[in-house]
Amino acid sequence: MVKDACFNAKSPIVIGVNVTEGVLKIGTPLCIPMRDSLRIGTVQSIEVNKKPLKEARAKDGSIAIKI
Numbered sequence: 001m002v003k004d005a006c007f008n009a010k011s012p013i014v015i016g017v018n019v020t021e022g023v024l025k026i027g028t029p030l031c032i033p034m035r036d037s038l039r040i041g042t043v044q045s046i047e048v049n050k051k052p053l054k055e056a057r058a059k060d061g062s063i064a065i066k067i
Contacts, residue, residue: 012044013067018058025055030067041067 005016017024026046032038045066046053056063 007064013041014064015067016062016064018062019056019060020058023055023057024063024065043067 006014007016008014024043024046026043028043030040030043032040043065046056047064048056048060048062053060053063056065
């Protein structure tokens with residue numbers, strides 16, 4: 001997953017990302033591996049073009065996630 005933009009830096013965190021491989025699902029815990037696996041939260045929602053998704057794949061392009 002590659003971060004594109006940050007829309008809200010406080011709770012809830014809302015960022016734009018591109019899924020590069022695999023599947024991103026609601027409830028997936030997210031962490032920063034370069035920071036001793038610092039856990040930043042879990043995926044609360046996923047949207048593409050203002051439409052909710054249950055999961056996102058690389059084919060979905062840029063998506064917004066709420067953490």
